[in-house]
Amino acid sequence: MRIPVLTYHSNNVGGNGYADNDHVALAADLRAIDRAGRRVVPLARVVDALLGEAPESDLEGAIALSFDDGSWFDWHDLDHPTCGRQRAFAGILRDFSAETGARVHATSFVIVSPEARTILDRTCLVGRGWWGDDWWPAAEREGLIAIESHSWDHNHHTLPETVQRDQRTGTFQSIDSWADADAEIRQANDWLDAHSRAPRAGLFAYPYGENNDYLKREYLPHHAGEHRLRAAFGTEPRPVEAQSDRWDLPRFVCGHHWHSPEEFERVLKSIR
Ligand SMILES: [Zn+2]
Numbered sequence: 001m002r003i004p005v006l007t008y009h010s011n012n013v014g015g016n017g018y019a020d021n022d023h024v025a026l027a028a029d030l031r032a033i034d035r036a037g038r039r040v041v042p043l044a045r046v047v048d049a050l051l052g053e054a055p056e057s058d059l060e061g062a063i064a065l066s067f068d069d070g071s072w073f074d075w076h077d078l079d080h081p082t083c084g085r086q087r088a089f090a091g092i093l094r095d096f097s098a099e100t101g102a103r104v105h106a107t108s109f110v111i112v113s114p115e116a117r118t119i120l121d122r123t124c125l126v127g128r129g130w131w132g133d134d135w136w137p138a139a140e141r142e143g144l145i146a147i148e149s150h151s152w153d154h155n156h157h158t159l160p161e162t163v164q165r166d167q168r169t170g171t172f173q174s175i176d177s178w179a180d181a182d183a184e185i186r187q188a189n190d191w192l193d194a195h196s197r198a199p200r201a202g203l204f205a206y207p208y209g210e211n212n213d214y215l216k217r218e219y220l221p222h223h224a225g226e227h228r229l230r231a232a233f234g235t236e237p238r239p240v241e242a243q244s245d246r247w248d249l250p251r252f253v254c255g256h257h258w259h260s261p262e263e264f265e266r267v268l269k270s271i272r
Pocket of ligand 1: 068069207
């Protein structure tokens with residue numbers, strides 16, 4: 001088992017080139033994956049195989065896709081104020097399927113708190129109401145994008161207040177007590193379960209790709225009855241392998257671990 005999980009941020013629109021626009025990169029990378037004879041599988045299937053709940057043989061040549069933060073750029077085509085019309089990640093997946101006949105799927109790790117997203121829409125985007133959750137049920141119905149947790153409020157430094165007890169924000173390493181983990185992780189899962197009709201796979205992606213020993217060794221393994229997660233993803237640039245830690249699974253991040261089609265080819269080659 002050697003399966004790369006790729007991560008894209010639909011909010012990353014700094015221009016209209018591969019290096020500064022994750023929409024451009026995703027569209028190009030899907031075609032490179034197809035040319036390499038690889039196929040995209042749902043991220044939950046990778047976790048099923050890792051946990052021994054599905055045969056590994058189903059994942060020959062597989063790659064999984066994940067998106068982080070869960071804004072409208074995942075789902076709605078939008079007119080970016082300086083870069084023009086942006087095809088949503090969902091549309092890029094559908095275009096690729098229509099062109100190649102290949103099945104495709106992604107998991108969107110969303111910031112769950114509606115109040116946090118309302119503020120982040122102003123502090124990180126342009127304040128046009130582009131961080132709503134209206135599209136999550138439609139995404140689940142179509143079976144194109146699964147919705148999973150990227151925490152309650154990302155412990156984001158631009159929020160006036162987060163659930164972290166002493167406001168050490170801008171990092172997830174400070175989520176190191178039961179109360180903080182319960183507020184960031186269990187609370188987020190409760191909200192998603194209450195607002196979702198689809199059975200969820202219990203996946204989590206650490207904000208900033210950061211974790212700590214309390215989360216990995218204590219809270220996630222020993223409070224499963226509370227948070228109901230099955231696996232958590234960080235951002236170490238390696239494929240998922242049989243011996244990977246289920247509470248710190250690796251992912252390759254676009255714009256961080258590769259910046260060009262040539263570098264993406266090298267990522268694909270490195271995992272063969
Ligand atoms: Zn994030």
